[in-house]
Amino acid sequence: MNAKTVVIRLSDGGTATAAEPDWCRGEHDVVDALADVLHDGQEIVARIHLRGRTFEALQASLTQQPFASDPAARRPYVSALIDGVWVRLDAGEVLEVAAALEAHAGRLRALGGELAGLGRT
């Protein structure tokens, strides 16, 4: 049982106390309404270092909106940035994304091999 709580500051000067999941980083901005409360876990991201630059892809974290009007958002989910859109994923969908990335990694390796075969390294 999680007994941890967090005090949420509201833009009207009020406060509210909410249950705080263990995985939440505990960074809560002032919100206009309780429906805006967002628990966010540690973000993970694929970092690709190329030619002195770092590119980031597929940011993802555990997320929960405990007071959202959408009941599905009140339960924890994974929020992931895919193709420029933040997508809400359940556990099975996270595995589908991971499988697609693994398949794509294989295709990328094959493409690199094809390029090397053309004499470009």
Ligand SMILES: [Zn+2]
């Ligand atoms: Zn939180």
